[in-house]
Amino acid sequence: MNKHIRKHETDLLWRDREDVAVLTFNLNGETFAIEATVVQEILDLLPETRVPGAKAFLGGVINFRGKVIPLADIRLAFGMEAGEATIDSRIIVVQLDIDGEPCLVGIRTDKVYEVTTLAQASSEPPPSIGMRWRADFIDCLVKRNGEFIIVPNLKKIFSVDVTPTGMLFTG
């Protein structure tokens, strides 16, 4: 493993593969993609329970088949505006590996497009300047049909090594 020193974070998605099946979706007009194998299920919007004191982009939980899983709005992690729910809004349930444990998370989207294949040849690392969003939350950009598809770095976004907030009551 350690022989391959990562050139950039794109290795997260490609891992020496030529092309990867992804699920593409829309957030505030931008097209995003998540590797298809981590996707568990696509749900219609469910009643959400707010979790007071949680990080803004992880502000709620939903009942996913009897399990209580967090519902994330990665727009807020990127610093985008939260959008209104529409008839096309969906929740994508993904399974992530957080600190070695599988962890289910729901991701709120404005619209889910399709499962498609992205080629590594057309991918590039996120530019370090000129981006509207935090570059370290982006795995890579993939050019397709004249537009860029953003592949978010979910692991980074959900990494739990943030200092416990707990600020709710101690102030």
Next chain:
Amino acid sequence: MNLMDPVQVFRMEAAELFVVIEEGLLDLLGDLSNQAQIDAVFRGLHTLKGSGSMFGFEALAAFTHHCETAFDRVRKGEVPATAELVAAVLEAQDHMKALVDTPNGDHEATGNGLLAKLQAAVGAKAAQGCVVAAPLPAAVAGTSSAAAPAATRWRLRFRLPVNAMANGTNPLGLLDELADLGDCTIKADTSAIPSLDAIEPDDLHIGWTVELTTTQPQPRAAIEDVFIFVMDDMEMVLEEVSSAPAPAVASAPTPALAPTSVALPLADAAPSEPARAVNTAPAIADAKQTKPAAENVRVPAERLDELMDRVGELVIAQSRLSQLAGVSADIQLRSVSEDVERLSGELRDTMMVLRMVPVGSLFGRFRRLVHDLARETGKEIELVTEGETTEVDKTVIERLADPLVHLVRNSIDHGLEMPEDRLASGKARAGRVTLSARQAGGEVIITIRDDGRGIDRERVRAKAEASGLIQPGQMLLDQELLQLILQPGFSTAAQITSLSGRGVGMDVVKKTVEALRGVIDMQSTPGEGSEISLRIPLTLAIIDGLLVRVGTGSYVIPLSAVEECLELSAEEDLRSRGRSFISLRDHLVPFLRLRELFRTGTPPDRYQKMVVISTGNERVGLVVDQIIGDHQTVIKAMSKLHHDVVTFSGATILGDGNVALILDVTHLVTVGQQQEAQLRAAG
């Protein structure tokens, strides 16, 4: 994944055997003539030896053999059980544990030292036979003819399953073992052998009739022991015949007991057989009934957890069904819904019981601890356990083990006095430590009580002041003062001994108990002793909760923490703004407005309610919009991603499928107390 590593299985079995052996030994210490315990220890050692050698723990088997031999002699009355012997075997048992854990380690020197002690304990006579560490003799130790009980005659007919040999059973070995028990005549029953073209060379078609004259003290058990590994599948009729010479019939060819289909061809040759086979049938039934085995199934804990999850989901689905049926006019739907409700309720209760184990399994370990501590400290200690049959969730038991060890050590080390001091203060020589468990409502209360000198409040105060936990001269309630012992910064440096200085600290005890949603109560009377009670909820999976509404969200408050509910009148509400205190029967109780904490952003309900919650003696009021009512709650853990949210200990799914969060009472109370302290400081 389904097949467990056999070595692991053996280790688990060994751990259980150690418990049995240890309990037996400790019981023996109290009553050295207790034959039942001697037998129990012997059986434990015997099984350990047998399983050990079966799983390749040869060193263990060889070592255990010597202890077994010693106990065999005790069992037969050749040597008396003595305290020295029991102590030697107890020590030897620790060595066996080491042999189980690290079978390849270098244990020989320790082992030989222990064996020497053992030999000394059973007397020089035994030493001759045992000092040479001979390879393990597999056969059951022969009978001593010196003290031979009256010989008994037994007739045994048995037939092994057809595939016995394919499964590795060697019938000749069994017959040899029988022959070791005494004089025997063995006859093969070949009636079931099929014709040559139908014969399978690996199958076993032969049954045996054995007439055995034995002087074993417990012949039936000894004979059954021979078949211990094949007992489940075999056919066996074992009967005692009179000591008179066997009737001639017995030597006639014995019939097949229950002819299998392959046995048919030869049946024609012996026309009288079917009738006799019928006669033997009740005997088979009898033989089976005499062994009513309490069967246990070993199940990995995570499978139970999975099952628990499913049951939890079922309960949720069922309550949705009930809601639908409730508004429907369809009688049939309602009746089905009621059935499902009843069934899922029963299923949940059964499920809960599956996870419960008697607390006695936890208490059992302390007898050894106390035994060791008594020797180490020179104190005389009597351990009394009460309520061992109280059942608690297995997880709770496992997690309580370490804290309890610490508390018991503490009691013995700090609480109990030396025998002379006890006599001087008019107490019995032996100090008494009582471990008791009882169930009260949804909680189990585990109490450690000693009749020692009690907690020295002045010393506690001095230490707390020295370590900066309290201000010098700060006024404290007695309970608050005692609880200081549980604080992380409370240093017991002056008192640390080899006993209580090691292991977990009292603050870890507190943390563990709180993690189990329990509380610690302490009482202590100077000169008379101390009592520490751990109040732990019975189960971790389901709690009774009070469902409340704050803004638009539903929250569950664990009912065990709720003291009372009251209405916050409009003027009180107004008056308390800014200071957040309410006077409750002459006590000032700080309260938290959950609406503000949770930033609900909706207008408050006109009549605000307050739920007073407590842990121990600390109380905090929680102001909510509405109290909805009782709710039995299946606890779901919060996602790992929400571990930074400390206000909630978990979540639950309501009947309508929505999620409600469960408030972490301990955290809220701490917040309330902090608020109180701040206000006091400011005022």
